[in-house]
Amino acid sequence: MTGQTDAPELRTGRCQCGDIAYEVTGTPDDPHLCSCEHCTHLAGGPAMSWVGFRRKSLTWTGPGGEPAWYATWPTLRRGFCPRCATHLVSVADDSEVVMVTTFSLIDQRGLEPVGHSFRHLAVPWMSVARAPDPAHH
């Protein structure tokens, strides 16, 4: 450990093009990977990485304002940048928590996943934490 254990109170995140940006505050809740059918399909990869914050703590701060929304369940919608398509948040209608994609955050310190949702659906090779560098084959 580096001794830098104090997570910042305010965190900022943004999409790849910068049109949609946000701030969240407070203690991060349940950082985790998810390999459900929706996350893998939307990501085009083996999992998405999520972390929760108080829904009320989130403010949209980018020039594009709020993201575009797409409902993957009748009661759950996901926010993404309409310009660059970066996946940013997931919100369930009756929840006080907003899940943000870990890698849309600028500072990811202290957000290592503590769990893996839909782990049984994850591809077996996810046990490879870091594959070899192709340049050194």
Ligand SMILES: [Zn+2]
């Ligand atoms: Zn964007």
Ligand SMILES: [Zn+2]
């Ligand atoms: Zn999922």
